[in-house]
Amino acid sequence: xxxxxxxxxxxxxxxxxxxxxxxxxxxxxxxxxxxxxxxxxxxxxxxxxxxxxxxxxxxxxxxxxxxxxxxxxxxxxxxxxxxxxxxxxxxxxxxxxxxxxxxxxxxxxxxxxxxxxxxxxxxxxxxxxxxxxxxxxxxxxxxxxxxxxxxxxxxxxxxxxxxxxxxxxxxxxxxxxxxxxxxxxxxxxxxxxxxxxxxxxxxxxxxxxxxxxxxxxxxxxxxxxxxxxxxxxxxxxxxxxxxxxxxxxxxxxxxxxxxxxxxxxxxxxxxxxxxxxxxxxxxxxxxxxxxxxxxxxxxxxxxxxxxxxxxxxxxxxxxxxxxxxxxxxxxxxxxxxxxxxxxxxxxxxxxxxxxxxxxxxxxxxxx
Amino acid sequence: xxxxxxxxxxxxxxxxxxxxxxxxxxxxxxxxxxxxxxxxxxxxxxxxxxxxxxxxxxxxxxxxxxxxxxxxxxxxxxxxxxxxxxxxxxxxxxxxxxxxxxxxxxxxxxxxxxxxxxxxxxxxxxxxxxxxxxxxxxxxxxxxxxxxxxxxxxxxxxxxxxxxxxxxxxxxxxxxxxxxxxxxxxxxxxxxxxxxxxxxxxxxxxxxxxxxxxxxxxxxxxxxxxxxxxxxxxxxxxxxxxxxxxxxxxxxxxxxxxxxxxxxxxxxxxxxxxxxxxxxxxxxxxxxxxxxxxxxxxxxxxxxxxxxxxxxxxxxxxxxx
Numbered sequence: 001x002x003x004x005x006x007x008x009x010x011x012x013x014x015x016x017x018x019x020x021x022x023x024x025x026x027x028x029x030x031x032x033x034x035x036x037x038x039x040x041x042x043x044x045x046x047x048x049x050x051x052x053x054x055x056x057x058x059x060x061x062x063x064x065x066x067x068x069x070x071x072x073x074x075x076x077x078x079x080x081x082x083x084x085x086x087x088x089x090x091x092x093x094x095x096x097x098x099x100x101x102x103x104x105x106x107x108x109x110x111x112x113x114x115x116x117x118x119x120x121x122x123x124x125x126x127x128x129x130x131x132x133x134x135x136x137x138x139x140x141x142x143x144x145x146x147x148x149x150x151x152x153x154x155x156x157x158x159x160x161x162x163x164x165x166x167x168x169x170x171x172x173x174x175x176x177x178x179x180x181x182x183x184x185x186x187x188x189x190x191x192x193x194x195x196x197x198x199x200x201x202x203x204x205x206x207x208x209x210x211x212x213x214x215x216x217x218x219x220x221x222x223x224x225x226x227x228x229x230x231x232x233x234x235x236x237x238x239x240x241x242x243x244x245x246x247x248x249x250x251x252x253x254x255x256x257x258x259x260x261x262x263x264x265x266x267x268x269x270x271x272x273x274x275x276x277x278x279x280x281x282x283x284x285x286x287x288x289x290x291x292x293x294x295x296x297x298x299x300x301x302x303x304x305x306x307x308x309x310x311x312x313x314x315x316x317x318x319x320x321x322x323x324x325x326x327x328x329x330x331x332x333x334x335x336x337x338x339x340x341x342x343x344x345x346x347x348x349x350x351x352x353x354x355x356x357x358x359x360x361x362x363x364x365x366x367x
Numbered sequence: 368x369x370x371x372x373x374x375x376x377x378x379x380x381x382x383x384x385x386x387x388x389x390x391x392x393x394x395x396x397x398x399x400x401x402x403x404x405x406x407x408x409x410x411x412x413x414x415x416x417x418x419x420x421x422x423x424x425x426x427x428x429x430x431x432x433x434x435x436x437x438x439x440x441x442x443x444x445x446x447x448x449x450x451x452x453x454x455x456x457x458x459x460x461x462x463x464x465x466x467x468x469x470x471x472x473x474x475x476x477x478x479x480x481x482x483x484x485x486x487x488x489x490x491x492x493x494x495x496x497x498x499x500x501x502x503x504x505x506x507x508x509x510x511x512x513x514x515x516x517x518x519x520x521x522x523x524x525x526x527x528x529x530x531x532x533x534x535x536x537x538x539x540x541x542x543x544x545x546x547x548x549x550x551x552x553x554x555x556x557x558x559x560x561x562x563x564x565x566x567x568x569x570x571x572x573x574x575x576x577x578x579x580x581x582x583x584x585x586x587x588x589x590x591x592x593x594x595x596x597x598x599x600x601x602x603x604x605x606x607x608x609x610x611x612x613x614x615x616x617x618x619x620x621x622x623x624x625x626x627x628x629x630x631x632x633x634x635x636x637x638x639x640x641x642x643x644x645x646x647x648x649x650x651x652x653x654x655x656x657x658x659x660x661x662x663x664x665x666x667x668x669x670x671x672x673x674x675x676x677x678x679x680x681x682x683x684x685x686x687x688x
Contacts, residue, residue, distance in 0.1 A: 043472060043474075150663050150664045156591055156659060157656050157659065159591050160656050161656070164649045164652050170645045171642050171643075171645040175640075299459065300463070303456065336466060336470060337471050338467070340406075340464035340465070340468070341467070343463055344442065344446070344461070344463075347456050350450070
């Protein structure tokens with residue numbers, strides 16, 4: 001079967017217009033909502049009502065908006081980590097596991113305890129932060145090392161390690177550190193809680209009930225630091241070079257294996273810090289299901305943001321909204337489906353950036 | 368806990384992994400790596416269960432499951448073959464997409480009873496002493512299909528002309544193209560077949576081997592284990608099948624190990640401390656990593672392994688493979 005015309009792709013030789021990457025990303029998000037609406041409608045749902053609810057449940061009030069930022073916080077950290085790894089063409093989908101390991105390591109400070117619980121809050125929290133970073137980094141080291149040393153596909157190893165981390169966590173919260181047989185640890189002492197805006201409600205009544213916590217500052221600082229590293233440091237240059245042209249990097253004498261391991265460790269460390277921020281800022285204990293697929297959403301965030309640290313923050317807020325709204329609407333898989341559709345459309349729309357698409361009539365070709 | 372029980376359970380649940388692995392072997396042999404197996408399996412499992420539930424006809428369910436996996440894989444085909452997007456990321460997003468779609472479309476199916484595919488004895492073969500009882504008695508029909516597909520796939524890849532074309536497209540597409548083989552078309556076809564096989568694997572879960580719809584727990588990471596098996600098996604059907612059956616047995620073994628008070632004459636720790644079971648549940652995932660390391664390093668040592676053009680888009684008229 002031959003159509004009377006065919007679609008021809010020609011590689012772009014000119015610079016891409018500045019607005020195009022942004023336009024394709026926004027277009028992908030809008031199209032994802034439309035497609036999801038059609039799927040919803042096809043199974044007898046009312047997309048307009050659901051999306052209206054979606055919007056109200058997420059941007060309807062200051063309280064709801066603060067919830068979004070709280071949900072966006074781990075996404076910012078994880079998204080930054082993933083985007084760093086992607087720059088070297090390493091796909092870290094193990095942020096979920098690194099998040100759990102970070103949370104576990106940080107919890108040890110309180111659970112063992114590593115410092116007496118009457119120590120100053122700054123000491124306890126910074127130690128927890130260090131432990132969270134350490135936990136994530138150790139867990140990121142494994143796939144990085146296996147990739148560098150044995151050329152083992154990091155997508156699969158990081159994914160397998162996610163399952164391992166969840167079971168590891170369960171072992172401790174069901175067993176030794178269980179709170180009277182429940183599947184969680186006892187609530188942490190107050191010294192191990194990240195400060196919240198709600199703590200200031202006495203002086204400023206506006207803040208009462210606002211759940212926003214200090215973790216978001218970690219995310220913002222990390223974004224700035226990462227941007228500086230990538231833009232101005234030698235290490236950032238090496239990472240970008242390896243990502244763009246591994247051969248050239250090798251000839252330039254850059255140690256690729258070492259960078260692979262290092263990048264995975266930093267990526268894991270950021271996810272681990274996200275885990276620490278979540279348990280000290282939100283749940284205040286170690287328990288099951290502290291992550292609502294943050295690890296996977298983080299991958300999508302990184303791609304949608306085209307690996308730009310500041311755009312990661314914006315996209316994380318959008319995804320935070322998806323998660324907040326997704327908690328309350330049925331069917332429960334909807335926010336997951338929208339996220340998947342967004343990612344799929346983003347990568348397919350990349351073709352628009354690399355190629356000029358034209359429709360050629362077959363007759364003209366023959367003539 | 369008996370060896371025979373574990374072996375039979377392994378043959379049954381291993382079939383699921385084998386379908387998915389065989390499909391992935393075919394797709395990857397053509398040069399298209401599809402990491403969306405988990406998503407395609409889940410959508411296949413959902414579609415099969417939904418259709419088998421509404422029509423109460425398991426065969427229609429099977430067909431729906433196979434097609435659902437195949438159709439989803441075509442999205443990957445378009446994006447990677449024509450748009451030349453990164454295969455790893457595309458496959459990953461296919462997993463998200465398939466999982467999300469399956470969860471939305473499968474809403475409300477949990478706990479329902481669908482028609483399931485029949486189990487049967489193979490005449491004659493089942494009357495062989497011991498052997499027949501273990502391998503050819505009272506299995507779901509799909510388990511026997513697995514027995515057939517493994518050698519058939521091997522024969523197809525290594526002994527037939529279309530199989531030769533398949534390998535050529537995956538190893539050196541430009542050479543295949545000059546010989547008049549349509550690289551794009553073959554890659555689409557094998558991506559589609561891979562998707563259909565993943566859909567079949569999903570259907571094998573939901574309407575045959577462990578029937579039911581348990582949302583994302585239905586597949587619980589088996590799609591990823593199937594991909595790892597492909598690498599471990601160096602893209603060959605027989606080692607993949609052995610690995611599949613082994614993982615099936617392992618799954619049953621870790622379940623059964625929780626029962627007895629003693630094991631091999633020793634005090635069974637898993638009986639006394641139930642929380643240690645979490646470590647048992649880790650084993651398939653840790654073993655998958657070990658299998659990957661082993662597979663990758665032997666592939667490197669023996670200079671054998673991945674199809675040369677795996678993951679590389681083919682662009683007619685440009686330099687490259």
